[in-house]
Amino acid sequence: MDYNIHRERLTAEEYIDFLKNTDLGSQYPRERFDERIQMLVKTVPISLTARNSDGRLLGVCFGITDFAYWLFITDLGVVRDCIGHGIGRALVKRAHELAGGEKDIVMYTCANENAVQFYEKLGMTKPNDVMVYDRIDWTDFTVE
Template sequence: MSGPIVYGLEPDLDAETFQGVLVESGLAPRRPAEYLERLDRMLRGSDLIVTARRDGRLVGVARTLTDFAFCAYLSDLAVARDCQGLGIGRRLIAETRAAAGPETSLLLTAAPGIEDYYEAIGMPRVPHAFRYDKER
């Protein structure tokens, strides 16, 4: 792999390709990656899917739920392990913010142990957040 990273909006990203980047990134254990039908529902229910491809291969994805007017929840940020450290995650976040628009705030929940990454890229920590975990 030697080509440039190409970023784009892919509202029709398919579940198998999404599954592949979840596995390659290490995020699969924290997502229902073994259930293609559920991944497809996740994708179809998303308002914004920003991707990073290199030589046609999906190497990064940011999947977001947003109203494009006030708030955006970046639910999945995944970058293939062999492409981590190249600034892809930071750029996916920047592209997501640009696509969601300047009137929206961007929120995400960091996976345990990844908080330092978000602080390192300058994303502010929010002290007053609450969450119910999923039941299954």
């Protein structure tokens, strides 16, 4: 499969359309969804896309980083009909390189149960040193 990875900021509308074609569409809370997605696409430090030669959006990777020590992959998705073609792996690798590379940057993510095997294949392990402070309202829903 032919595709190119770009540093690119998506519009909220384009990202929401993308979510409808991936398994990422169920990772966000319903509360203030549109407003929060607009903030996400506007401010996330690492914003990568994978597109085919026709410009079709095949994959997205968002990450937050300090460009010195760590990278947190917040969003990684590939459209369902393109899973298994190395797009997710290529996006993660490029994000890691942009953040500073594997020799300097520790990479984290919160993986849903269906993605754990993918991240394990990348060489990631489950940490026991992560703390969470969560007091937000979170109503599960799926972007459709």
